[in-house]
Structure formats: C-alpha cells, structure tokens
Amino acid sequence: MNRLEVKIIDLPRITDPRGNLTFAEAQAMIPFDIKRAYWVYDVPGGESRGGHAHKKLRQFVIALSGSFHVTLDNGYERKTVLLNHPWQGLLIDTNIWRTLDDFSSGGVCLVLASEHYDEDDYIYDYDEFLKYIGCSK
Known part of the structure; x- marks a missing residue:
C-alpha cells in the first residue's frame, strides 16, 4: 500500500505595517518550473471544484484569500487539509485524486501548475x- 504524503510548504512571509508580502519562486521554493497559473473564486456555497487527477501535472495550491479544504486520495488512503494561510501552499503530485470543498465567502484558490493545459492529462x-494507478479496491 502506498502512503499518502501531505506536503505543506511555507513560503517567505515579509511582515510590514503597510501590508504583508509573500512570494514563490520556481525550483527554489516550489519543486518544479511553473508553466501555468490559474485561480478559482466565487465558488457558491456547497459546491466542489477539482474532482480529478493528473497523469503528468503537479500543482501547488494556495488559499490567497479565505479558506477551503483539499481532499487528496491516492486510491488507498484519503486525507483532507484545510488551506487558510496565504503564505502556505499544498504540493499535489501526479496520480492523486483531488477535490476542493467548503470555500469560505471570498475564498480564492491560486494554483501553480507544472505543465501547460492538456486535456489528455x-x-x-x-x-x-x-x-490507471493499478489500485484494486
């Protein structure tokens, strides 16, 4: 059985009375080159996003504003993580089923992706x- 690893990465947080700043750099903080960025927002109450897996693409998911839950599933084990800090991101590897749920009002999810969009992925x-992953549940 494969263990499901949940990897939260803390990004630099520069605090300032005028407002805080956080940044992310490919390879230095996020373990892949960033080829695409997209964000999810205005998710109606009770709705879910995600509900899929990727064959090649890796993702780094950040709650830029508000909060939401990410449920990860490797076919053997399932774990749910609350994302609610804009200086933390969740690294999601290939072959992991993911869903995003319970968006707070004003919740914004930023996704940094290792690949360009490819429907076949x-x-x-x-x-x-x-x-696909060879799981015989």
Missing part, C-alpha cells in the same frame, strides 16, 4: 483513476 472518472 486529466482523469475525471474515479473508477478510471483507480484502474
């Missing part, structure tokens, strides 16, 4: 995901 069906 997505697995949207959970049973297909289990088959």
Whole structure:
C-alpha cells in the first residue's frame, strides 16, 4: 500500500505595517518550473471544484484569500487539509485524486501548475483513476 504524503510548504512571509508580502519562486521554493497559473473564486456555497487527477501535472495550491479544504486520495488512503494561510501552499503530485470543498465567502484558490493545459492529462472518472494507478479496491 502506498502512503499518502501531505506536503505543506511555507513560503517567505515579509511582515510590514503597510501590508504583508509573500512570494514563490520556481525550483527554489516550489519543486518544479511553473508553466501555468490559474485561480478559482466565487465558488457558491456547497459546491466542489477539482474532482480529478493528473497523469503528468503537479500543482501547488494556495488559499490567497479565505479558506477551503483539499481532499487528496491516492486510491488507498484519503486525507483532507484545510488551506487558510496565504503564505502556505499544498504540493499535489501526479496520480492523486483531488477535490476542493467548503470555500469560505471570498475564498480564492491560486494554483501553480507544472505543465501547460492538456486535456489528455486529466482523469475525471474515479473508477478510471483507480484502474490507471493499478489500485484494486
């Protein structure tokens, strides 16, 4: 059985009475080159985002504003993480099913991705995901 590792990475936090600043750099802090960035916002109450896995793409997920839960599933184990600090990000590796739930009002999710968009990299069906990773649940 494969253990599901949850990796939260703290980014630099520069505090200043005029406002705080956090930054992220590819390779130095995030262990891949960033080829795409996108953000999710205005998620209605009770709705979920994600609900898929990637074959090649890795992600670094940050709650820029507000909070939300990320549930990770490797086919054998499932863990849920609360993201609610803009100086922390969750590293999500390949072959991990992910869902984003419980967005707070005004919650904004920033995703830094290791690959450009490729529809063939997505697995949207959970049973297909289990088959792809060779999990016989």
